[in-house]
Amino acid sequence: MNHVEEERVKNTYKYSEVSHFQMGDGFTRNMEPVKTGRIFLAAVAANLSAFVVGTCLGWTSPVGPKLKAEDTSDSPLSKPINAEEDAWISSLIAIGALIAPFVAGPLADRIGRKWVLLSSSVFFVIASILNMVATDVVVLYCSRLIQGFGVGFVMTVTPMYVGEIATDSVRGATGSLMQLFIVSGILYVYAIGPYVSYQALQWCCIVTPIIFDAVFFFMPESPYYFAGKGRKTDALRSLQFLRGQSAEAVHDEMAEIQANVEEAMANKGTIMDLFKNSGNRKALFICAGLIAFQQLSGINVVLFNSQSIFASANTGLDPAVATIIIGCVQVASSGLTPIVADRLGRKIMLLTSASVMTLGLAALGAFFYMQLEVGDISSVAWMPVPALIVYNIVYCTGFGPLPWAVLGEMFPANIKSVASSMVASTCWILGFVVTRWYPALDALGSYYAFWLFAIFCVVAFFFVLFVVMETKGLSLQEIQDRLNGKTK
Template identity: 85%
Template sequence: MPSVNREDERVGQYSYTEVSTFQISEGNTRNMAPEPVKSGRIFLAAVAANLSAFVVGTTLGWTSPIGPKLKAEDTSDSPLSRPITSDEDAWISSLIAIGALVAPFAAGPLADRIGRKWVLLSSSLFFVLAFGLNMVASEVWILYLSRLVQGFGVGFVMTVQPMYVGEISTNNVRGATGSLMQLFIVAGILYVYAIGPYVSYQALQWCCIVVPVVFDVVFYTMPESPYYFAGKGRKTEALRALQFLRGQSADGVHDEMAEIQANVEEAMANKGTMMDLFKNAGNRRALFICAGLISFQQLSGINVVLFNSQSIFESANTGLDPAIATIIIGCVQVASSGLTPLVADRLGRKVMLLCSSSVMSIGLAALGWFFYKQLVHNDISSVVWMPVPALILYNIVYCTGFGPLPWAVLGEMFPANIKSSASSLVASICWTLGFLVTYFYPSLDALGSYYAFWLFGGCMIVAFFFVLFVVMETKGLSLQEIQDRLNGKRD
């Protein structure tokens, strides 16, 4: 029987051997009743990590209240000495996507080198710098630089946060914790929607810069992913992290720790590269599913809606204050996003994605019809009520389906040895399309807003059939069971 050193005594009754397994060193407790998992610990860590998503939301919603200030003829509440042009407005909206599509290729490898936790904490540096640049911006190019830097922070968060949350969660709550990202993003968007129209330009920057600081303070107290520690050979720290997350003793986490260790050892023995995403049939299928879901998420036109909500309502001219209408939309996003963690592990990812894509296409078709009546027939008397409920419907089903679930699926689809590479590639695909959609929207809008919204609606019809025939249900499956099914293995 191996001896127990002092460090092992502090963390429990198990002593790791040199072959990366652990054995019971003081009696056999395996026949005792299993200890219950304290899921509240998992949600505590997931919520702390998702404060970074709240920061992302502030950057995504920032242009909605700031755009009208920058475009106004009266520049008293603008850092610039002149109104921005439509082309400059397009660049300010879309440059965040350029930074976000580049950053994952640094964030993924860093997550494997220094840990998921420290990469998420470091993302705050980009956001603080960006909002600081906004405060001193006297030329448009400084705003361009700020949005690019914000994009780097967004790329770090969107790449690593799904990895962290997926790895700390148990099978039965992974859908719920994975869905929290969307809830916190839209909460961040609502934060700037509600504050932005009623405070000065400079005051909004201060309101935004405090959020990443709060995130760092809170998340610093949370544990690193046990998978990361195990992969680095830091087995005692992996056990401690898992005990904290499960609220159990070393006996209670014995089986899960053994499974994590086995998965990590297999991943280390078969260290993956970007090319392994394409060599293995299961990895190819996972990449096709995740890249497809993320692509349709962006082709739904969500960034156009988020970045231009206030301008869309001004163009609609429904008689409702655009700032109030935008806040209503933000509240709807938060309320509907709050439903997803409650039902994701009950209804399943596939059912929710099917409902989301079908209903979003209806909302986009209705919005396109409104602008068609306005621009072609110059008569909206019969449909003046339509934009607000259409956007409310669109946002409800987006926030319960295509908003959170592609990221939740990304966090559970890939084996540990290529997870960082896969996350980097999929996040870059997301933001490449995000840039293209956001940048070219003003050109489509110039032809007629209805063209853009009908195009987005058509994409969601295609998304429905993609989910129906291609996407695999992952509800209730362990990470290993997901890999088995992707590779054609059945129980």
């Protein structure tokens, strides 16, 4: 860096009361508009990793019937899998995703958010190769565990990266993109899986992380990470790219980022700091609670077993087609969230999501109860499809994306990676419990499982109503002030 550039960077970080920023008429000379399109470009590129996650989450729905079929001509295994093996294949991804955040969080602070996300693709590629060469169910167990590591990397670091590159006005929208890309990845395998061979599906899955790396490689690192490493020139360039503005125009924001990072570095957070500070405790309780209810709503059961659920319901509609319909509904409804998240606010959307999910799950449970106890269900054979459509719409506009968006904005910089690791692990502990033991509950009667999920959604409604704070339109510092009881 030459002398002129050093001086420019140094001047960019200095506050000046009589600087060239103020004109005699009281207006600011450099009122350059923020080019939010660049923020969304970087956020979309980062969330291509979430698309890959979606292919992993939806993988068992089309693959499960192939692995369980008596005819093993389209299965890599020599014999059909049983219910126990099916449960492990569905749930082991959660174990990998549970462990990974404790590596991904610290690694994001050491080598950067960008490189951790790029490295997640290694896990997905290895897992796809194992799926291709598998001849024993143990190999599929290993591949699902490795997929889980990649999922844990992505879902820990993506909210962190997107939360740090966005402005206050679009953080809710950009934070909601992850759910849209996850369900798009799910739809991808739902639509392809039933109509291609097992091996062809693995090739379709292996290309997605490669495309993500090719696109995201050209995006900037978070300016917060660069500032924390003392790389002020790189931080300034990153912020200029993301805002589409000159160095002078991003002066105030860059100075605020630098001040926040310096304070965070001076007060380097540990896991104990999550519990010592009342604001951090409240943030952890809110984020962990939202993530817990996200999993206890039964979403992974629906995602992993959609085709089997429709086959059991015997609605007369091809289970593969019904599953694709659900996938389309998920994508369409998730597309609404970035548009309305910063208009309606997080809280009202979460309340709506919890209440309507309750109705959808209760209706689904009632259908399976009548199927088992009454027998003749011809008059209500239509019920499962609209019940799951309603459930998926409100999940994808509320409890799907918003807990992750809230996680990206609730914690101060010095403990964000630690907090993200803990909350992401909470997600996958419960994800494993729900998916691993759903078959046992289903054996007693599917209605037990869906009614239990409905009860959890009722509890979630009151949790949001009385515990969750609204973050719409607040800066990261204002959120911290409110969490700590500081008001202006």
